[in-house]
Amino acid sequence: MPKQEEKLGVKVKKSDDxxxxxxxxxxxxxxxxxxxxxxxxVIKPRGYSIWEKIQAYLDKxxxxxxxxxxxFPLLIPEKFFKKEAEHAKGFAPELAWVVEKEExxxxxxxxxxxxxxxxxxxxxxxxxxxxxxxVNQWCNVLRWEVKQTKLFLRTREFLWxxxxxxxxxxxxxxxxxxxxxxxxxxxxEELLAIPVIEGEKTDKERFAGAxxxxxxxxxxxxxxxxxxxxxxxxxxxxxxxxxxxFLGRDEHIKxxxxxxxxxxxxxxxAMVMTHSDDKGLVLPPKxxxxxxxxxxxYSNENKEKIxxxxxxxxxxxxxxxxxxxxxxGYSPGWKFNEWELKGVPLRIEIGPKDIEKRQVVLARRDxxxxxxxxxxxVDKKVKEALxxxxxxLFEKAKKFLKENLVFAESWKDFVKHLxxxxxxxxxxxxxxxxxxxxxxxxxxxxxxxxxxxQPKTLGKCVHCGKEAKFMVIFGKAY
Amino acid sequence: MPKQEEKLGVKVKKSDDxxxxxxxxxxxxxxxxxxxxxxxxVIKPRGYSIWEKIQAYLDKxxxxxxxxxxxFPLLIPEKFFKKEAEHAKGFAPELAWVVEKEExxxxxxxxxxxxxxxxxxxxxxxxxxxxxxxVNQWCNVLRWEVKQTKLFLRTREFLWxxxxxxxxxxxxxxxxxxxxxxxxxxxxEELLAIPVIEGEKTDKERFAGAxxxxxxxxxxxxxxxxxxxxxxxxxxxxxxxxxxxFLGRDEHIKxxxxxxxxxxxxxxxAMVMTHSDDKGLVLPPKxxxxxxxxxxxYSNENKEKIxxxxxxxxxxxxxxxxxxxxxxGYSPGWKFNEWELKGVPLRIEIGPKDIEKRQVVLARRDxxxxxxxxxxxVDKKVKEALxxxxxxLFEKAKKFLKENLVFAESWKDFVKHLxxxxxxxxxxxxxxxxxxxxxxxxxxxxxxxxxxxQPKTLGKCVHCGKEAKFMVIFGKAY
Numbered sequence: 014m015p016k017q018e019e020k021l022g023v024k025v026k027k028s029d030d031x032x033x034x035x036x037x038x039x040x041x042x043x044x045x046x047x048x049x050x051x052x053x054x055v056i057k058p059r060g061y062s063i064w065e066k067i068q069a070y071l072d073k074x075x076x077x078x079x080x081x082x083x084x085f086p087l088l089i090p091e092k093f094f095k096k097e098a099e100h101a102k103g104f105a106p107e108l109a110w111v112v113e114k115e116e117x118x119x120x121x122x123x124x125x126x127x128x129x130x131x132x133x134x135x136x137x138x139x140x141x142x143x144x145x146x147x148v149n150q151w152c153n154v155l156r157w158e159v160k161q162t163k164l165f166l167r168t169r170e171f172l173w174x175x176x177x178x179x180x181x182x183x184x185x186x187x188x189x190x191x192x193x194x195x196x197x198x199x200x201x202e203e204l205l206a207i208p209v210i211e212g213e214k215t216d217k218e219r220f221a222g223a224x225x226x227x228x229x230x231x232x233x234x235x236x237x238x239x240x241x242x243x244x245x246x247x248x249x250x251x252x253x254x255x256x257x258x259f260l261g262r263d264e265h266i267k268x269x270x271x272x273x274x275x276x277x278x279x280x281x282x283a284m285v286m287t288h289s290d291d292k293g294l295v296l297p298p299k300x301x302x303x304x305x306x307x308x309x310x311y312s313n314e315n316k317e318k319i320x321x322x323x324x325x326x327x328x329x330x331x332x333x334x335x336x337x338x339x340x341x342g343y344s345p346g347w348k349f350n351e352w353e354l355k356g357v358p359l360r361i362e363i364g365p366k367d368i369e370k371r372q373v374v375l376a377r378r379d380x381x382x383x384x385x386x387x388x389x390x391v392d393k394k395v396k397e398a399l400x401x402x403x404x405x406l407f408e409k410a411k412k413f414l415k416e417n418l419v420f421a422e423s424w425k426d427f428v429k430h431l432x433x434x435x436x437x438x439x440x441x442x443x444x445x446x447x448x449x450x451x452x453x454x455x456x457x458x459x460x461x462x463x464x465x466x467q468p469k470t471l472g473k474c475v476h477c478g479k480e481a482k483f484m485v486i487f488g489k490a491y
Numbered sequence: 492m493p494k495q496e497e498k499l500g501v502k503v504k505k506s507d508d509x510x511x512x513x514x515x516x517x518x519x520x521x522x523x524x525x526x527x528x529x530x531x532x533v534i535k536p537r538g539y540s541i542w543e544k545i546q547a548y549l550d551k552x553x554x555x556x557x558x559x560x561x562x563f564p565l566l567i568p569e570k571f572f573k574k575e576a577e578h579a580k581g582f583a584p585e586l587a588w589v590v591e592k593e594e595x596x597x598x599x600x601x602x603x604x605x606x607x608x609x610x611x612x613x614x615x616x617x618x619x620x621x622x623x624x625x626v627n628q629w630c631n632v633l634r635w636e637v638k639q640t641k642l643f644l645r646t647r648e649f650l651w652x653x654x655x656x657x658x659x660x661x662x663x664x665x666x667x668x669x670x671x672x673x674x675x676x677x678x679x680e681e682l683l684a685i686p687v688i689e690g691e692k693t694d695k696e697r698f699a700g701a702x703x704x705x706x707x708x709x710x711x712x713x714x715x716x717x718x719x720x721x722x723x724x725x726x727x728x729x730x731x732x733x734x735x736x737f738l739g740r741d742e743h744i745k746x747x748x749x750x751x752x753x754x755x756x757x758x759x760x761a762m763v764m765t766h767s768d769d770k771g772l773v774l775p776p777k778x779x780x781x782x783x784x785x786x787x788x789y790s791n792e793n794k795e796k797i798x799x800x801x802x803x804x805x806x807x808x809x810x811x812x813x814x815x816x817x818x819x820g821y822s823p824g825w826k827f828n829e830w831e832l833k834g835v836p837l838r839i840e841i842g843p844k845d846i847e848k849r850q851v852v853l854a855r856r857d858x859x860x861x862x863x864x865x866x867x868x869v870d871k872k873v874k875e876a877l878x879x880x881x882x883x884l885f886e887k888a889k890k891f892l893k894e895n896l897v898f899a900e901s902w903k904d905f906v907k908h909l910x911x912x913x914x915x916x917x918x919x920x921x922x923x924x925x926x927x928x929x930x931x932x933x934x935x936x937x938x939x940x941x942x943x944x945q946p947k948t949l950g951k952c953v954h955c956g957k958e959a960k961f962m963v964i965f966g967k968a969y
Contacts, residue, residue, distance in 0.1 A: 083539045
């Protein structure tokens with residue numbers, strides 16, 4: 014028998030210690046846990062199932078755009094990293110090495126696969142007929158981070174997809190780099206119910222080796238920005254370094270254009286932070302491993318009758334991920350708490366009085382609301398409730414983002430807003446030195462992105478007072 | 492313009508040099524290629540797509556059996572390997588090591604995940620209520636093989652799934668170990684059209700650390716057996732080594748029972764060998780990335796009309812993976828060869844005469860057959876043809892297996908059959924020494940399996956003449 018007295022649920026409040034609250038939610042909702050190997054995590058079935066939903070959604074959409082999946086080696090020869098100088102420099106501190114026994118050559122476990130893929134591309138691509146080449150891989154990557162581990166957000170190994178495309182023209186390359194970013198936006202907003210801001214990275218924050226990096230940024234409840242996905246217009250940098258050439262339509266040898274783009278399991282962490290509460294995990298129905306939990310309320314006398322009804326309700330809902338919690342030895346209240354902790358979006362309660370009234374009770378995880386609905390309308394009401402939950406989570410998050418994204422034109426306002434944990438949109442000169450200074454003087458705020466849809470007139474840089482180049486959103490970041 | 496004179500297709504005949512023929516088919520059909528890192532391969536989109544079909548089929552079926560996916564770390568601490576002595580010994584020569592910078596601890600890149608998973612299981616499992624625990628992961632593994640690389644069949648890194656389950660009782664554990672083997676059989680036979688023999692491994696060939704290893708063996712056209720998948724009843728060996736315990740229904744602490752089971756990308760290699768021919772790849776329709784290729788036959792005069800009709804046919808077949816090859820500058824014959832090389836199961840030809848007669852021509856990849864069918868019946872005829880191809884490939888392979896699996900009771904017959912590249916079913920004493928001797932005297936034949944469905948009387952061991960313990964199938968193996 015389980016100890017019913019044992020306090021289920023999260024001990025720390027979201028408002029008291031956000032970081033510890035997050036860690037507890039992830040662990041107690043059984044999404045992931047720390048591995049005995051420092052910096053690594055185990056993604057448990059309930060967490061992995063969310064990743065599978067993200068994969069299925071995104072994979073289907075990118076295939077419609079002509080992307081095909083492939084798989085490239087885990088290990089990358091040291092010499093490959095040396096071909097693109099900036100890229101090599103950017104990743105050098107994070108590499109884990111394997112030394113080959115016979116020949117002593119060093120291989121890095123992939124932190125990203127540009128180099129190994131483009132070495133192949135240089136052999137695959139001969140003429141314009143081979144372009145565009147659009148290849149993606151779903152895989153694990155390793156980055157030997159030294160900062161403290163945070164489940165899903167900062168681990169030495171994580172799962173991701175990396176798309177790597179090659180084009181005849183700069184225009185196509187640029188257009189599609191933004192198209193994939195838009196696919197990521199759909200994952201964030203439509204699936205995970207997380208509103209995002211789209212834009213471009215500044216010179217300082219750009220991907221190592223890229224010409225332009227596009228990004229999606231989300232705002233977490235603690236006021237920190239979290240990068241949800243990036244898409245890089247690589248220009249011709251890697252094509253030159255890896256000697257990728259093609260015979261153009263005009264019979265001349267040309268250098269193609271490339272982009273690469275990726276999202277990872279960190280999206281799951283962002284989703285947990287955004288929606289969850291002091292009772293535990295809150296999940297958007299579209300990614301919940303269990304969407305509906307049926308909890309029968311019975312005594313020894315009416316057990317059989319009530320379980321039969323519960324089974325009947327379950328069979329009406331077979332288009333959903335539905336479970337019936339018929340475990341003996343746990344009180345209904347204990348079960349309520351457990352499934353709330355685990356983030357099941359909708360609970361259906363069935364007790365003796367409900368049977369009399371030919372009804373069930375729907376309880377929404379996202380709001381403290383219960384509704385009695387006739388058994389005959391269960392299917393319809395469940396569908397509505399799940400849609401409401403999905404929308405409600407998104408609307409709440411949108412409201413939060415709106416309230417916490419502010420403008421600043423003066424240095425004073427800028428500093429104050431950052432202190433108040435806001436995302437601050439400010440005119441900026443674009444200078445790397447200016448950006449370093451801001452980071453230094455604001456206890457670590459960085460430029461998150463140059464948002465799309467820039468105003469016509471910009472004014473002066475919020476820090477140095479020179480002519481602003483663009484509006485930039487600054488904030489603390491994960 | 493492509494050089495039409497250039498010889499497409501495979502240069503080596505299957506009957507002349509099987510090994511080189513196989514390598515050529517895999518590369519020319521664009522399934523995979525050798526990587527610049529010795530012993531590694533790149534799985535190209537056409538090859539990876541087959542893996543995706545295998546994954547989708549198997550994943551769905553094991554989920555129905557209650558298995559859930561998860562993800563465990565790529566790196567395994569050295570000390571974990573030391574906990575189960577046989578397992579450690581079995582994998583020691585094949586490990587690739589990463590040395591942690593700060594503390595100098597050594598981590599192996601996973602060759603299989605028993606140790607890292609069972610360390611977690613020891614924390615996850617508390618009571619009989621937590622059992623059965625059925626977890627699977629799809630991932631990459633590394634085994635630093637020293638033998639020569641063979642695409643899909645023997646590479647240092649490959650993709651696989653590994654299922655790891657824990658049970659209260661020995662009976663359940665044993666029953667399910669065989670259930671998963673049966674799921675693998677369905678993949679082989681129903682999807683890949685490869686007939687398999689089911690059985691158990693002898694002591695000598697058993698998985699390092701297992702109590703019993705079940706296996707599926709297929710016979711390749713060169714007379715060599717290929718292991719398609721294995722399922723291990725691990726008994727309590729690992730549970731003891733990793734201290735996995737549970738509180739039983741009777742309130743006593745108990746040691747659970749475990750099984751583990753896996754199939755890998757090597758299945759793709761077996762499929763290529765089994766069905767392909769001198770013209771290139773032959774694929775069962777159920778796993779073909781392109782199931783139907785439409786090749787229009789046109790001149791400048793009728794191009795528009797014929798392409799329009801071809802598009803119309805294509806739109807009728809949207810339930811299939813269908814492509815229309817409307818590339819200019821390639822002759823129909825060249826296109827036929829290319830798609831035959833790439834293993835497209837069914838070709839649809841449409842020329843001016845076909846349009847007159849309101850028909851199209853279906854050409855099957857697996858047989859030298861063409862059939863004119865009325866446009867009005869295309870959908871039905873295509874369905875039939877694809878089913879025929881799938882069945883025909885399976886029947887042909889079954890016939891080959893039947894003809895090449897023979898019995899031997901005398902040593903003389905045994906040796907002769909092995910020389911003739913047969914699989915030989917013979918009474919065997921079960922002794923490891925006897926097995927070593929056989930291997931030595933037959934130029935490398937090993938015991939493949941103890942087939943299920945043993946006869947009642949067995950006779951004497953084909954080699955040593957002692958009382959036989961079971962019938963064993965011997966053969967050369969990949």
